[in-house]
Amino acid sequence: MTSTRSFQTGITHRPSAVVTVTGADDVVAALARAGHDxxxxxxxxxxxxxxxxxxxxxxxxxxxxxxxxxxxxARTARAGAGATWGDVVAAAAPHGLRPPHGSAPSVGVVGYLSGGGLGLAVRADGWAADHVHAVELARAGGTVRVSAASDPRYFARLRGTGPDDGDVVTAVVVGLLGSDGLVGGGLVRVLGDADTPGDPAALHAWADWTSALPDDVTSGVSVVPYPDLPFLPAHLRGRRVLRVGVVSTGGPGRTDALLAPLRAAVAWDDDTVAPLDPRASARVYAEPEFPHAYLGDDVLVDGLDRDGLERVVSRTGPMVVTGIRHLGGRAGRAPAVADTVRGRDAAYCVNVLAPFGDDAVPTQLAWREVDDVLDGFAARATRERSHPAFRFGPHRGVPAS
Known part of the structure; x- marks a missing residue:
């Protein structure tokens, strides 16, 4: 990646100038120059x-x-503005600790926390932003450290919404959690050919299973209709694949007992749920780690309609990836220190992604496909309706260029 490229390849920066900074003083100088010019x-x-x-x-x-x-x-980590969760995981793991990170290790720490941060164990841990102890900022006039003690109102904004205009986060201090008893992995079921409607039984089984889970188990599901393309593994080409990600903080015995009904309900093609080293947590959802062009949106819901679930596995056409994350538990309760995270009243977050671009589909067609899936869950939308951290890609109606 260069300074003007990113993991999201569907949008290209075209700045008048680029400043690559190595410390807070560089950021202060850059902001002062930007203000002058x-x-x-x-x-x-x-x-x-x-x-x-x-x-x-x-x-x-x-x-x-x-x-x-x-x-x-102190069980804390201080992460600079360019750090990824993979960097923090690697630094914390030798101490038997883990951060409240998400499913992709290459995601940046600061942006993730500014949006709230839906962690792998969000039902046990709460939102990742709940664990932020302090935020270091640069301004045109210098630097400042914000905490609950120094500026409680602004600290709440920083944890879940992001900084004011003119402020740039240069580092965060985040609390760490114990990794003893951590269990995680994926259950995979091939639903059939991607160009024919799939059997919704496995998706219904997952939804039913989550309805009675204790807080120490967090789960999500994704349904991916893979195109028949030569660069994909042979067993995935042209197939519709359902993957359940599971993370538990209760240890292997308790996790196996809680998983038994789901394991019995579906003939899984693969099952990797086992004691989990945080450094191997990418295996839970097995998301792509290569840059690509994508767009998407989400809806926060208080429950899952069966019709919506069936729409997920029955639709054909351009590739759309549907993910559903189970919320509730500690994620649904107020944090000890106030923040501005959205979605505490939701039971699930449904997010839909679509690749787009010259080698996929036009932007507006991709948005229509995304909306078609989300519409199946709209009747159960919560008051918040959606979470801004799960809106990706170019604005609707704006060409990807």
Whole structure:
């Protein structure tokens, strides 16, 4: 990746200038210069959630600020603005600790926490932003450290919404959790050919199973209709695949007992649920780690309609990936220190992604396919309706260019 490219390849930055920063002082200087020259500022690290490109302004590339330090006694990690969760996991694991990270290790820490952060064990841990202890910021006039004690209102905004205009996060201090008893992996079922409607039984079985889970088990499901393309593994080409991700903090015996009904309900083609080293957590959802063009949206719901689930596995046409994450538990309760995370009243988050571009489908067609799936769940939408952290790609009606 260069300073103007990112994990999201469907949007391209076109700045007037790029500043690659290595520390907070560099950020302060860049902001002062941008103010002097009247340039809008965009901050870039990994670009997983990129929605708006820098067009003619100043792009501040924080990727080199990737230092991570762990205090195993305080059970905290300080992560620079360019650090990824993979960096934090690697630093914490030797101490028997883990951060409240998500499913993809290459996601940037700062952007993830600013949006709330739906972690692998969100029902046991709460939202990742709940664990932020302090945020370090750069401004044109200098640096500041914000915490619940120094500025409780702004601290709440930083944990779940992000900084005010003109402020750039240079580092965060986040609490770490114990990794003893961590169990995780995936259950995989091939539903059939991607170009014919699939059998919804496995998806219904997962939805029914989640309805009575205790807080120490977090699960999600994805349904992926793979196109018949030569670069894909032979067993996936042209197939519709359902994957259940499971993470438990209760140890292998308890997890196996809780999983028994789901294992019995479906003839799984693969089952990798086992004691989990946090450094191997990418195996839970097995998401792609190569840059690509994608767009998507989500809906927060208080339950899952069977008609919506059947729409997920029955639709054919351009590739659309549907993911459903089980919420509730600690994610549904107020944190000890106030933040601005959305979605605490939801039981599930349904998000739908579609690849687009010259080698896939036009942007507007991709949006129509996304909306077609989401419409099947709209009747159960919560008051919040959607979570902004799960909206990806170019705005509707704006060409990807």
């Amino acid at each position: 009247g340039l809008a500022v965009t901050v870039h690290a990994t670009g997983h959630g990129l929605r708006r490109p820098c067009d003619g302004g100043l792009l501040i590339d924080t990727a080199p600020m990737a230092e991570v330090t762990v205090d195993p006694v």
